[in-house]
Amino acid sequence: MNASDLLRNSLLQLSKSGTVRTTIERAPVSRGVVRRFVPGEATADAVRATAELRMTNRLATIDYLGEDTLDLTQAIHTRDAYLELLAELKRADLSQLGMGEVSLKLSALGQMLPGDGTKIALEHAREICQAADDAGTTVTLDMEDHTTTDATLEALRELRQDFPWVGAVIQSYLRRSEADCRDLAHEGSRVRLCKGAYKEPESVAYQSSEDVDTAYVRCLKILMAGDGYPMVASHDPRLVEIAGALAAHHRRDPQTYEYQMLYGIRPEEQKRIADRGNQMRVYIPYGEEWYGYLMRRLAERPRNLSFFLKSLISKK
Ligand code: FDA
Numbered sequence: 001m002n003a004s005d006l007l008r009n010s011l012l013q014l015s016k017s018g019t020v021r022t023t024i025e026r027a028p029v030s031r032g033v034v035r036r037f038v039p040g041e042a043t044a045d046a047v048r049a050t051a052e053l054r055m056t057n058r059l060a061t062i063d064y065l066g067e068d069t070l071d072l073t074q075a076i077h078t079r080d081a082y083l084e085l086l087a088e089l090k091r092a093d094l095s096q097l098g099m100g101e102v103s104l105k106l107s108a109l110g111q112m113l114p115g116d117g118t119k120i121a122l123e124h125a126r127e128i129c130q131a132a133d134d135a136g137t138t139v140t141l142d143m144e145d146h147t148t149t150d151a152t153l154e155a156l157r158e159l160r161q162d163f164p165w166v167g168a169v170i171q172s173y174l175r176r177s178e179a180d181c182r183d184l185a186h187e188g189s190r191v192r193l194c195k196g197a198y199k200e201p202e203s204v205a206y207q208s209s210e211d212v213d214t215a216y217v218r219c220l221k222i223l224m225a226g227d228g229y230p231m232v233a234s235h236d237p238r239l240v241e242i243a244g245a246l247a248a249h250h251r252r253d254p255q256t257y258e259y260q261m262l263y264g265i266r267p268e269e270q271k272r273i274a275d276r277g278n279q280m281r282v283y284i285p286y287g288e289e290w291y292g293y294l295m296r297r298l299a300e301r302p303r304n305l306s307f308f309l310k311s312l313i314s315k316k
Helices: 003-015 019-024 028-037 041-053 072-091 117-135 146-162 177-184 209-226 237-249 268-275 292-299 303-313
Strands: 057-063 100-104 139-141 168-170 190-196 229-234 260-262 280-286
Touching: 028 292, 041 057, 041 072, 057 072, 072 100, 072 117, 100 117, 117 139, 117 146, 146 168, 146 177, 168 177, 168 229, 177 190, 177 209, 190 209, 209 229, 209 237, 229 237, 229 303, 237 268, 260 268, 268 280
Parallel strands: 057 100, 057 280, 100 139, 139 168, 168 190, 190 229, 229 260, 260 280
Antiparallel strands: none
16 A cells, blocks of 8 residues: 555544544644634534625635435435525625525435435425525535536536526546536536546546646636636636636636635635636635545545645745
């Protein structure tokens, strides 16, 4: 077993340990670290973080943490958490015109449940979309591992029949993604382009960071040249710069695309982008499932460990 496999296995072990979770929660330093990436567990924490971002002209997309549920009660709880969140955003005047939108993982809404999982997740997503519509905001479907890509894009097509503003995520590391971008680069189509965060086999995904980055640029070219609404989700300074150059080349109005970054990552750069008149949206994860979320993110791709560690020492 090599060093990165060892690290991955250790992190996955730790992700299941209640004792370690309690220790981390109680330790003042680690608690501060967690708070940098996850503003809290309650709806009020997500609403507060959204309101704080608004003070510096940043937009938000909010994720109620959890995924891969095999428990119907948990899937229903997740749906209800989103419904409560959307009601609270509306009440706080933070949802209008898509200012505070939500990001959903279909696996958290029941997609993996045996039997009717796909149907149940779609029904839950539909109810959340209706609440988002009532609150004057939008929904984006997160993209999970490659075995779910077709099902998620199918759910997207279904949801868009009633809610044409539902957004999708495309991961540039997947070999199929250029073709998916071409399919999705049409008018009214909101597409979040990210590199991708899961460990995927070589048969479906580029493995080297150079290949993933050049694939990102190819996808970005398609989206920026198209008629849709590209959402540039990356902290990579080169990709952010290339996105700006492509937008200028295609004479895109700043309202026709946006930048996105994760909560707590490169906050000064987020503010700089918003200050120069571009739309900057921050992805806010919240909820009780933060521990597993952080540990699994680190375990899924050991490179993410340096991603999080770098964030602790860099505020730029
Ligand atoms: P990467 O991690 O390769 O970093 C590239 C460069 O960015 C670094 O070399 C450094 O220069 C700079 N940088 C990165 N982090 C920094 C830091 N903390 N401080 C200073 N500089 C830093 N994934 C997925 O599979 N499905 C999904 O649905 C989503 N959704 C999603 C939404 C949003 C809004 C974002 C931003 C990301 C996602 N992701 C995702 C995660 C995504 O796929 C990816 O894993 C991370 O964004 C990390 O990739 P980067 O593009 O940031 O580059």
